[in-house]
Amino acid sequence: HGGRQSSIAGRIVSKQEFAGYWEYLLDEAFFTAPAHPHWGGTAMIGAAGELLGIGSLQLQQAEENEHLNMIVPIDLLKPILDDLLTLGRRNDSPRPWLGLYATELDDNVVIAG
Numbered sequence: 001h002g003g004r005q006s007s008i009a010g011r012i013v014s015k016q017e018f019a020g021y022w023e024y025l026l027d028e029a030f031f032t033a034p035a036h037p038h039w040g041g042t043a044m045i046g047a048a049g050e051l052l053g054i055g056s057l058q059l060q061q062a063e064e065n066e067h068l069n070m071i072v073p074i075d076l077l078k079p080i081l082d083d084l085l086t087l088g089r090r091n092d093s094p095r096p097w098l099g100l101y102a103t104e105l106d107d108n109v110v111i112a113g
Contacts, residue, residue, distance in 0.1 A: 007045075008036055010069075018070055020057075026072065031059070035067035044071045 010032045018029040035058050036042045042055030053071035060067050077084075083091040101113040 006038065008034065010034060010036070010044075013068060026076070028073065029056075030071035030073060031068045032071055033066055033068050035069045039069045042069065042071075 012030055013033045014031045015028055016031070018024070018026045030044060030053050032044065036055060039055040039058045043051055044053040044055065046052045051074050053073045055069050056072050057070040058067055059070055080090050083089065100111050102109050103112045104110075
């Protein structure tokens with residue numbers, strides 16, 4: 001799948017922080033609609049043909065009952081690309097993660113997993 005025949009016209013619904021409980025934190029991600037059916041690795045191309053981001057997730061917007069794609073901005077890759085190509089990872093200290101899933105229940109934060 002790919003190429004022009006698999007492209008769809010979409011719109012940016014929002015650009016905001018995204019935190020996933022599986023060690024995923026972006027200060028600013030794109031959220032686009034309609035969702036692309038082949039979202040993983042899907043390119044987000046701007047009007048001038050430039051690569052703006054790479055599709056990572058498909059989410060459902062609860063209040064609109066609409067499926068969205070969460071797109072990782074390509075600008076996040078530029079500062080670490082050389083490290084990824086030579087080392088296979090960032091040349092930086094690993095980010096600590098607690099390894100738990102917290103959620104809200106009756107106005108309290110509880111550990112769910």
